[in-house]
Amino acid sequence: MTKQYDILIVGGGNAGISLAAKLQRDGAGRIAVADGTPLHRYRPMLNYAAGGQADMDRFERPMRSVVPEGVEWIPDYVVGVDVEERTVLTFTGLTVGFRHLVLCPGLTPWWGAIDGLREAYGAGWAASAHVPEYVDSARRLLAGVAAGDRVVANVPPEPSSCGGTVLKALFLACAAWERAGILEDVDVHLVTPYRRILDRHTIDDALAAAAAEYGIQVHTQAEVSAVDHEAREVVLTTGERIADVAAAYVTPVVRGPGFLTEAGLADGGGAGLVDVDPETMRHREHPSVWALGDAAALDTRPSGGALRRQVKVLAENIQAADAGKPLQKYDGYTVIPVMVSRDELVLDEHVRDGSEDRSIPGVDVTRPRRSTAAFDRFGQPRIYWQRLLKGKV
Numbered sequence: 001m002t003k004q005y006d007i008l009i010v011g012g013g014n015a016g017i018s019l020a021a022k023l024q025r026d027g028a029g030r031i032a033v034a035d036g037t038p039l040h041r042y043r044p045m046l047n048y049a050a051g052g053q054a055d056m057d058r059f060e061r062p063m064r065s066v067v068p069e070g071v072e073w074i075p076d077y078v079v080g081v082d083v084e085e086r087t088v089l090t091f092t093g094l095t096v097g098f099r100h101l102v103l104c105p106g107l108t109p110w111w112g113a114i115d116g117l118r119e120a121y122g123a124g125w126a127a128s129a130h131v132p133e134y135v136d137s138a139r140r141l142l143a144g145v146a147a148g149d150r151v152v153a154n155v156p157p158e159p160s161s162c163g164g165t166v167l168k169a170l171f172l173a174c175a176a177w178e179r180a181g182i183l184e185d186v187d188v189h190l191v192t193p194y195r196r197i198l199d200r201h202t203i204d205d206a207l208a209a210a211a212a213e214y215g216i217q218v219h220t221q222a223e224v225s226a227v228d229h230e231a232r233e234v235v236l237t238t239g240e241r242i243a244d245v246a247a248a249y250v251t252p253v254v255r256g257p258g259f260l261t262e263a264g265l266a267d268g269g270g271a272g273l274v275d276v277d278p279e280t281m282r283h284r285e286h287p288s289v290w291a292l293g294d295a296a297a298l299d300t301r302p303s304g305g306a307l308r309r310q311v312k313v314l315a316e317n318i319q320a321a322d323a324g325k326p327l328q329k330y331d332g333y334t335v336i337p338v339m340v341s342r343d344e345l346v347l348d349e350h351v352r353d354g355s356e357d358r359s360i361p362g363v364d365v366t367r368p369r370r371s372t373a374a375f376d377r378f379g380q381p382r383i384y385w386q387r388l389l390k391g392k393v
């Protein structure tokens with residue numbers, strides 16, 4: 001028999017669990033979360049793990065334990081959506097019905113976009129914490145760098161899962177090489193698609209200063225186009241070739257899971273994100289379908305911090321739609337936190353038009369600070385487990 005829910009959420013990551021908890025608190029009806037992965041990770045800690053400052057075991061919990069009480073967990077991946085019938089099909093063949101469908105399955109690596117990268121990951125000389133399964137490999141890669149080595153890292157193009165935070169792992173690694181007395185003899189290259197390191201006026205000066213301090217050569221307006229596994233070369237879209245690479249901290253291009261495009265729910269862009277109105281988060285053609293998080297086309301840089309506002313607006317909008325009331329608007333708020341030294345962090349917060357939007361009045365978080373670093377490393381995880389995943393946004 002087909003199970004039927006008022007709200008079916010696809011994806012039990014930061015977005016899906018936070019939203020389920022908020023809707024449950026609001027008493028919004030019968031809710032289920034479909035996700036086939038048995039583990040829920042606090043992803044921002046992955047960069048600290050790669051940089052040698054954290055152990056991921058402490059930041060992973062069984063999915064069963066984070067699904068809110070009263071919400072049903074369907075431990076299965078969704079492989080198809082029939083919008084007309086209002087059903088989804090799961091990997092094991094279940095058909096599940098919905099009144100509202102919320103899509104938040106995150107982003108998946110698109111290995112084909114960078115020729116040779118997968119082979120280099122397999123061989124262990126390329127890795128990134130932004131592919132969570134490779135976080136241990138990323139930590140070993142950075143910890144194994146020796147004097148005389150050449151290292152290449154990249155800022156991934158958008159969409160990315162808070163892509164600017166790859167710099168956290170890189171700068172933490174540079175700080176460790178400095179302490180080990182080898183930094184001067186490590187040739188570090190950073191490849192970024194932007195004109196400056198992240199094209200965020202709030203923190204670009206601080207990022208450039210950190211890169212200069214660590215002697216990093218920055219290749220701007222460039223992306224990694226290929227990795228030559230045999231020759232140990234990283235090839236850029238500018239035609240430049242960086243040879244004799246010991247460690248490639250290269251994050252793959254990502255895109256939405258294929259079932260979104262197959263179901264006709266994705267936008268026309270190559271990344272296959274869910275085609276929602278970026279303000280209301282409702283699908284442009286199918287009013288029973290909504291999306292938030294990394295997989296939604298929200299016209300802003302995705303991040304976990306962005307979800308604080310997205311969850312609130314989307315929870316209200318689903319209930320407003322049922323009540324025939326006007327919908328709220330998400331302003332595109334997002335964050336990019338970057339460690340610029342071993343113990344200092346800069347934080348960019350902005351909305352869709354690019355203007356700054358500070359959440360802590362009176363504190364200039366765009367300047368390197370120990371207090372914000374400590375908050376990001378120790379305070380945020382507590383808030384994540386105790387408040388965000390409990391729907392207290």
Ligand SMILES: Cc1cc2nc3c(=O)[nH]c(=O)nc-3n(C[C@H](O)[C@H](O)[C@H](O)COP(=O)(O)OP(=O)(O)OC[C@H]3O[C@@H](n4cnc5c(N)ncnc54)[C@H](O)[C@@H]3O)c2cc1C
Pocket residue numbers: 010011012013014015016034035036037043044045046047076077078079104105106107129130131161162165257259292293294295302303304305306335337
């Ligand atoms: C290394 C790293 C560091 C980060 N650092 C920061 C940071 O410092 N600050 C910050 O604000 N943000 C950070 N982020 C970004 C933040 O983690 C994401 O923006 C956030 O997790 C997005 O939540 P989401 O639920 O959309 O996607 P995810 O958290 O990726 O969850 C998606 C879920 O969907 C599931 N899924 C996938 N396909 C299917 C399917 N077919 N059916 C059912 N379920 C499916 C997956 O198993 C997963 O559980 C970081 C991300 C990474 C990867």
